[in-house]
Amino acid sequence: MSAGRARLDLLDPFEVSKLGGLEVVTEGVVEGFLAGLHRSPRRGFSVEFAEHRMYQPGDDVRHVDWKILGRNDRLYVKQFEEETNLRAMVVCDASRSMAWTGSADTILPKLAYAQRLIAALSLVLLRQRDATGLITFDDEVRSVLPPRARMSHWRQLLETLGTLEPGLGTAAEPALRRVVQQLRRRGLVVFVSDLLLDRTLALKALRFLRHRGHQVIVLHIMDPGEVLLSGPAEARFEDPESRAAVVLRPRDWAGAYRQTVESVVAEWRLACRRHGIAYHRVTTDTPYGIVLRGALSTSSRAA
Amino acid sequence: MIEFLHPWALSGLAGATIPILLHLLARREPPTVEFPAVRYLIATTQEHLRRLKLQNLLLLAVRTLLIVALVLAAAGPTVARSGLPSHAPSALVVIVDNSPSSGAVVAGTSRLARLQSAARDVLARATSSDALWLVTADGIPRRGDAGMLRGQLDALAVSPYRLDLGAALGLAAEVLASESRPGEVVLLSDLQASAVSQADVTVPLVVGRPADQSTPNAGIGRIDTGPQPWSTDGGRITVSVVGDSGAPVPVTARLGERPVRQVLASVGGSTVFPPIAAPAGWWTATAELDPDELRLDDRRLGVVRVAPVARVNWDSASKYVAAACEVLEANHRIARGGEVTLGRLVRGGSIVMPPDDPARIGALNRALAARGVAWSYGSPVAEPATTDSGALTGRVRVLRRYQLRPGGSGKTGVLATVGGAPWLARSGNVLLVGSRLDPGWTDLPVSAGFMPFMDALLNRLARGEVALSDGAPGEPVALPDLVTTVRQGERVWSVEGGGLFRPHDVGVYYLEAGDDTVGAVTANLDPRESRLERASDAQVRRLWKGARTMTLDQAAPAVFSSAARGDLRGPLLWLALLLALTETALASAMRRRDN
Numbered sequence: 029m030s031a032g033r034a035r036l037d038l039l040d041p042f043e044v045s046k047l048g049g050l051e052v053v054t055e056g057v058v059e060g061f062l063a064g065l066h067r068s069p070r071r072g073f074s075v076e077f078a079e080h081r082m083y084q085p086g087d088d089v090r091h092v093d094w095k096i097l098g099r100n101d102r103l104y105v106k107q108f109e110e111e112t113n114l115r116a117m118v119v120c121d122a123s124r125s126m127a128w129t130g131s132a133d134t135i136l137p138k139l140a141y142a143q144r145l146i147a148a149l150s151l152v153l154l155r156q157r158d159a160t161g162l163i164t165f166d167d168e169v170r171s172v173l174p175p176r177a178r179m180s181h182w183r184q185l186l187e188t189l190g191t192l193e194p195g196l197g198t199a200a201e202p203a204l205r206r207v208v209q210q211l212r213r214r215g216l217v218v219f220v221s222d223l224l225l226d227r228t229l230a231l232k233a234l235r236f237l238r239h240r241g242h243q244v245i246v247l248h249i250m251d252p253g254e255v256l257l258s259g260p261a262e263a264r265f266e267d268p269e270s271r272a273a274v275v276l277r278p279r280d281w282a283g284a285y286r287q288t289v290e291s292v293v294a295e296w297r298l299a300c301r302r303h304g305i306a307y308h309r310v311t312t313d314t315p316y317g318i319v320l321r322g323a324l325s326t327s328s329r330a331a
Numbered sequence: 332m333i334e335f336l337h338p339w340a341l342s343g344l345a346g347a348t349i350p351i352l353l354h355l356l357a358r359r360e361p362p363t364v365e366f367p368a369v370r371y372l373i374a375t376t377q378e379h380l381r382r383l384k385l386q387n388l389l390l391l392a393v394r395t396l397l398i399v400a401l402v403l404a405a406a407g408p409t410v411a412r413s414g415l416p417s418h419a420p421s422a423l424v425v426i427v428d429n430s431p432s433s434g435a436v437v438a439g440t441s442r443l444a445r446l447q448s449a450a451r452d453v454l455a456r457a458t459s460s461d462a463l464w465l466v467t468a469d470g471i472p473r474r475g476d477a478g479m480l481r482g483q484l485d486a487l488a489v490s491p492y493r494l495d496l497g498a499a500l501g502l503a504a505e506v507l508a509s510e511s512r513p514g515e516v517v518l519l520s521d522l523q524a525s526a527v528s529q530a531d532v533t534v535p536l537v538v539g540r541p542a543d544q545s546t547p548n549a550g551i552g553r554i555d556t557g558p559q560p561w562s563t564d565g566g567r568i569t570v571s572v573v574g575d576s577g578a579p580v581p582v583t584a585r586l587g588e589r590p591v592r593q594v595l596a597s598v599g600g601s602t603v604f605p606p607i608a609a610p611a612g613w614w615t616a617t618a619e620l621d622p623d624e625l626r627l628d629d630r631r632l633g634v635v636r637v638a639p640v641a642r643v644n645w646d647s648a649s650k651y652v653a654a655a656c657e658v659l660e661a662n663h664r665i666a667r668g669g670e671v672t673l674g675r676l677v678r679g680g681s682i683v684m685p686p687d688d689p690a691r692i693g694a695l696n697r698a699l700a701a702r703g704v705a706w707s708y709g710s711p712v713a714e715p716a717t718t719d720s721g722a723l724t725g726r727v728r729v730l731r732r733y734q735l736r737p738g739g740s741g742k743t744g745v746l747a748t749v750g751g752a753p754w755l756a757r758s759g760n761v762l763l764v765g766s767r768l769d770p771g772w773t774d775l776p777v778s779a780g781f782m783p784f785m786d787a788l789l790n791r792l793a794r795g796e797v798a799l800s801d802g803a804p805g806e807p808v809a810l811p812d813l814v815t816t817v818r819q820g821e822r823v824w825s826v827e828g829g830g831l832f833r834p835h836d837v838g839v840y841y842l843e844a845g846d847d848t849v850g851a852v853t854a855n856l857d858p859r860e861s862r863l864e865r866a867s868d869a870q871v872r873r874l875w876k877g878a879r880t881m882t883l884d885q886a887a888p889a890v891f892s893s894a895a896r897g898d899l900r901g902p903l904l905w906l907a908l909l910l911a912l913t914e915t916a917l918a919s920a921m922r923r924r925d926n
Contacts, residue, residue, distance in 0.1 A: 125367035128365065224368060224370065254368045254371075259364050260361070260364070262361040265363075265366040265372055266369065267367060267369035267370070268366075268367060270369075272369050272370070272373065274369060274372050274373055274376055276372065280383070280921075281375060284375045284376075284379050285371060285372060285375045287375075288375040288378075289368070292374075
């Protein structure tokens with residue numbers, strides 16, 4: 029993928045998913061994403077100089093070592109110690125509810141969307157030498173991939189993501205607490221979930237992470253069909269996880285439901301903000317580039 | 332108690348179950364949809380469910396009530412009136428008695444004018460939902476709205492027709508029988524006692540009558556001009572005065588424009604005027620009283636035929652016939668001559684009777700046929716029978732007779748019948764009698780009616796003339812076969828002989844056969860109209876069960892009170908409109924909230 033070709037990061041995720049496997053699509057998305065940046069997304073340019081490296085397109089020209097350029101006529105940028113020390117853990121919800129899509133013909137399931145989004149995010153982080161790990165969970169922790177900064181680690185991440193199958197229930201707290209074991213120092217925690225879970229417990233765990241000094245980003249994945257209620261004239265709506273059900277006519281309840289969803293989102297946003305947690309609601313028809321930009325800008329500001 | 336005009340429409344109440352059925356049907360097991368965010372739905376419904384359930388129940392109730400209100404309105408409910416300004420749609424027959432007695436003038440106002448005024452008041456209370464009929468003395472029920480019937484009332488005049496009030500009530504009942512609306516009859520009349528007859532009253536009846544009593548009245552009840560025709564020597568006129576006035580009254584009689592004769596007559600008696608002579612011809616006899624409160628019965632008409640007596644040859648007649656002819660000759664009712672021959676067939680006018688010897692019937696029939704007579708003698712009948720009642724003979728026993736057989740021209744010229752079969756018939760100037768005028772054949776020769784019969788037979792029938800008859804306006808009169816036209820002054824009616832003629836008004840109607848006048852019908856008021864005495868309220872209630880008798884002024888307020896029911900259709904339709912608006916508002920509000 030090159031910058032001159034279509035910007036996959038800005039295309040419809042469902043259409044993008046048709047172009048190839050997880051790796052190809054993710055690389056294309058990240059390439060497009062990086063090409064669109066005016067400045068390098070590479071962060072962590074602290075005052076403690078570490079080494080030089082060759083200039084790459086997208087690097088901030090402010091970090092170009094002009095003396096080397098003058099001496100050798102080559103472009104090098106200065107890299108600092110703090111940058112390489114960022115450790116990120118992505119916590120991915122793989123519960124049964126994440127496998128749902130409101131329209132299989134046009135919208136990716138939430139889990140498939142999360143897989144691609146996490147893969148792209150990991151690639152961006154790894155490219156800037158940030159150690160990135162992954163924890164997946166459903167009603168229990170399914171897999172733990174410790175954070176590593178090697179590019180080859182991305183293959184492992186992809187493999188884990190690629191073999192991810194939706195589980196049963198949702199229990200986020202154990203997974204979030206496992207993050208503590210993986211991030212000994214302050215790091216970045218990206219929590220990707222549809223948040224159809226025990227809100228109190230989840231917030232408690234997230235607050236705990238913040239208390240440990242981690243930067244926390246919550247990506248609230250929602251299907252458009254969960255935002256706007258639709259369906260047959262009357263239906264029995266059943267939760268695939270808890271099997272709780274309710275019978276109603278979507279047409280009668282669409283307005284009230286929309287208000288409820290907005291209220292829930294507002295509550296999450298407020299609770300997160302109150303504890304210094306970045307919150308982003310992401311619908312599965314949102315291009316990845318937009319989500320990445322939002323998430324990374326948040327982490328950049330925090331750094 | 333609620334009643335319904337169209338109770339069958341209540342079956343539509345089953346439609347009220349439609350919203351409930353739809354609601355129940357809609358509650359069938361819906362398809363299951365997997366939806367992860369059910370917790371949001373549950374939270375949503377918990378918040379709104381109670382309100383929504385209430386609204387849905389309200390909507391269901393409003394829709395059900397709307398259907399119930401519409402169905403009830405269609406069924407036309409009425410309720411016993413309790414201060415409601417309107418009455419239930421009703422079928423009302425207004426009988427206005429404009430018979431001759433209504434022409435009586437009391438205290439300067441005619442009875443009819445007061446009846447009309449009361450009828451207008453009744454019609455003023457009718458609504459457009461009422462079915463209205465007006466019945467007057469002509470016996471024709473006229474349907475229309477209040478405005479139309481008011482117009483007919485305004486044009487109403489005193490009718491020469493007598494109105495039998497019992498018959499009028501029967502007619503009203505027939506009119507109302509086909510109506511689904513509650514029926515009611517209002518009878519506005521002077522309640523003349525002689526007009527009140529038994530009637531089976533099955534609907535509410537309001538009887539309005541004048542508050543004041545009737546005034547004494549006298550009228551000419553009958554004018555008798557005696558046997559016809561009169562000879563040129565003249566005849567006598569007998570006049571009967573009827574009514575309830577006790578004092579003697581002056582009666583005037585005249586024949587055409589001949590000098591007037593006047594006598595003083597007592598009411599309830601008859602007066603014979605001195606002989607009045609007149610030239611041959613048809614004359615109108617008139618008897619008159621001085622004007623009183625009821626003018627219509629102060630004058631009565633009769634007809635007199637003046638002609639020379641018949642010249643009769645009765646040599647070959649039986650002894651009874653011969654004796655009768657001699658008596659008539661002695662009284663100058665006939666004279667000897669060859670104008671009419673009794674007992675045998677000759678070239679001129681002949682009155683033929685069957686021969687004693689049956690063997691001679693064939694020869695007689697051949698002779699009749701040779702004369703071109705349309706009738707002949709048929710088989711003998713030995714079975715005793717009676718002549719049918721008629722002006723000519725009355726009812727007289729006939730022991731033996733021959734059947735009279737009509738010729739090819741049909742059964743015309745029948746003058747008298749026995750058991751419906753021709754017994755006396757005429758063809759041209761030949762009369763055939765079915766029996767010999769002998770006690771062995773019939774009782775007629777030994778009855779009191781024999782002389783008048785012979786007089787009429789010789790002076791009128793044998794000379795081509797028919798009986799004079801009396802009638803009343805509106806009453807049918809049977810016309811003789813030979814009559815082709817009826818004439819009254821300049822007015823002429825073409826009629827069919829043997830049919831019925833109904834004189835439309837008081838007057839003399841001449842019966843004509845071609846250019847010849849062969850008879851007359853006089854139409855005069857029914858003499859009972861002269862008795863103005865009013866029936867008592869008790870008598871009315873006894874004859875008409877359930878009738879409410881009151882003065883004319885009280886009649887209008889009493890009308891519709893028997894059907895004193897308020898129409899609930901209006902309030903129900905308003906309620907339905909209100910419910911429809913509520914339903915629309917509720918549904919719109921719910922839709923807006925959902926969106």
